[in-house]
Amino acid sequence: MTISEAPSDHPPCPITGDPATELVQIVSCGFLARLWEIEFKVNARPSFGGATHLSLWRSPTGLLFFSPALAGDAEFYHGFYRTLGPKLFPREDRPRGEFLLAASYIEAGARVLDVGCGYGGFRPFVTHANYFGLDPHFVGAADADWACAQTLAEHLAGNTASYDAVCAFQVIEHVEKPAQIFAEMAAAAKPGGRVIVGVPHVPSAMARIPNFLLNAPPHHLTWWSEGALRALAQSQGLIVETIRHVAWSKMDSLVYWIERCSPVRCKDIYFKPAWSWHASALVGFALGSVMDRLFGPPRRTRDEGSGLLLVARKPGA
Numbered sequence: 673m674t675i676s677e678a679p680s681d682h683p684p685c686p687i688t689g690d691p692a693t694e695l696v697q698i699v700s701c702g703f704l705a706r707l708w709e710i711e712f713k714v715n716a717r718p719s720f721g722g723a724t725h726l727s728l729w730r731s732p733t734g735l736l737f738f739s740p741a742l743a744g745d746a747e748f749y750h751g752f753y754r755t756l757g758p759k760l761f762p763r764e765d766r767p768r769g770e771f772l773l774a775a776s777y778i779e780a781g782a783r784v785l786d787v788g789c790g791y792g793g794f795r796p797f798v799t800h801a802n803y804f805g806l807d808p809h810f811v812g813a814a815d816a817d818w819a820c821a822q823t824l825a826e827h828l829a830g831n832t833a834s835y836d837a838v839c840a841f842q843v844i845e846h847v848e849k850p851a852q853i854f855a856e857m858a859a860a861a862k863p864g865g866r867v868i869v870g871v872p873h874v875p876s877a878m879a880r881i882p883n884f885l886l887n888a889p890p891h892h893l894t895w896w897s898e899g900a901l902r903a904l905a906q907s908q909g910l911i912v913e914t915i916r917h918v919a920w921s922k923m924d925s926l927v928y929w930i931e932r933c934s935p936v937r938c939k940d941i942y943f944k945p946a947w948s949w950h951a952s953a954l955v956g957f958a959l960g961s962v963m964d965r966l967f968g969p970p971r972r973t974r975d976e977g978s979g980l981l982l983v984a985r986k987p988g989a
Contacts (some may be wrong), residue, residue, distance in 0.1 A: 674919055683739035685731030686894065687851050692729035696736060699726050700942045701889075707885055714751035719890035720889075728779020728942070734897030736874055740973050741848040744890035746765045749809065752891075756805035770841055770870035770981045771797045774895035777866060777983050782836035785827075785860055787853070788843035789819050801837070817852040824856045833862050841870040842979070851937045852909055858908040867910060870918065871896040873980045877931035880938045881956060882949040884930075887942075901982040910984035924978045925969040 682691040701720040708716040719742055720726075726738045744752070775797040778784055782801040786794050789805025795818065805819030806827055820827075838857045844850040844940065857867050872878055874895040878887050894900075898915050905912045920928050931937065934948055934956030 683727070683729055683737075685733060686733060686737055686741065687731065687733055687735060687900060687907060690732055692731050692737075692739075694730040695718055697941055697943065699728065700724070700945070701726060704888055704943065705946050706805075707883060707888075708886045710750060711885055712755045714748060714755060714777075716890055719748045731900070732899040733903040734874075735899050735900035735903075736895040737894050738889050742890050743846060743848050743893060745818060748890055757848040766922045767793060768841060768870070768923045769795065769918045769978060770794060772921075772982050773916060773918060774841070774868045774870070774896070775841060777868060778837050783834065785831075785835040785838045786819075787824050787838065787840040787857060788846075791821060791876070792816070794839065794841060814853075824853060824860065825905045828856055828859055829918060832859055835860050835865060836862055837866045839868040839870075842872070844869060844898065845871055845892045846916070848893065850894055851904065854904050855908055858910060858986060861986045863986055865988075867905075867931070867982075867984050867986065869901070869904075869982045869984075871901070871980055871982075872978075873897060873976070876976050876979070877928050879942065881927070881931050881934055882938055882953050883943055884953070896980055896981065901980060905982060905984040912923055913983045913985055915983075916981050916982075917975075918979045918981050920969040920975070920978050922952075926960060927965045927978065928970055928975075929963040929967075930956040931976055932956075933959035933963060 693918050701723050705716045730736050771794050778798050778801050780800045782817045784803045786805045789807045792805050795803050808823045838861045847853050861867055901915050934952050936952035
């Protein structure tokens with residue numbers, strides 16, 4: 673349902689704090705938890721705590737966000753990564769499209785901080801720079817000297833205004849307070865340095881796949897728009913240099929083909945306990961897997977792409 677006014681009981685936008693303007697959908701936590709158990713063999717119930725339902729809202733910026741914002745706990749992600757393993761993470765031979773795009777904005781010799789680095793998938797694309805990865809659940813080699821298992825807040829203790837570029841790829845949509853982690857990224861950047869963020873977006877193929885769990889809590893808590901990214905940059909006084917659509921890559925083109933092959937495509941409702949929706953998702957995955965193997969990433973230049981990339985500059989020298 674659409675609400676013309678935003679009463680005080682509407683949850684605040686996690687970027688601006690302004691009340692949400694539209695209630696998009698109410699989703700059962702029990703329904704989502706059951707899907708996580710069936711599809712990924714992971715227990716999402718502890719992450720939901722005592723909540724029985726989540727509400728999906730639209731903010732004045734165009735951001736879609738779930739309330740309450742219940743992020744996956746350590747147990748959830750341990751099971752999630754155990755199921756998918758390295759297949760979930762980008763590699764040098766299967767990079768995210770945003771890696772190639774972001775690397776073009778990083779100058780030779782720059783100090784680069786990659787927040788939520790995972791296996792360090794971005795590292796091979798910035799060999800011309802000095803790369804350091806940060807991840808509280810670092811999943812790369814235990815003895816790696818190019819990353820450490822710290823939170824960004826912990827790292828800031830001795831590294832404020834230290835980096836020429838601070839990046840986060842597919843990270844801020846997972847956290848309860850995206851504005852807070854973005855503020856910490858801005859604090860880590862030198863005056864005149866860049867903050868680069870890649871996010872999933874709406875409208876997009878990912879949002880049109882019925883019951884698509886990778887875009888659901890406790891995994892994704894926010895879906896982004898250009899307006900939301902601009903508001904995020906402005907909240908920290910950063911200057912937006914560009915917001916670009918990211919082309920599909922080998923890493924994520926399966927999502928494109930699942931959406932193309934799905935008999936049901938979401939518009940206003942995204943999660944629904946209906947057999948027709950489950951069947952549609954299964955058909956989309958089966959046929960989409962075949963199409964992805966045959967054709968790989970689409971070459972359509974006007975497609976929405978796999979996500980958005982924000983490049984913003986911190987004022988200063």
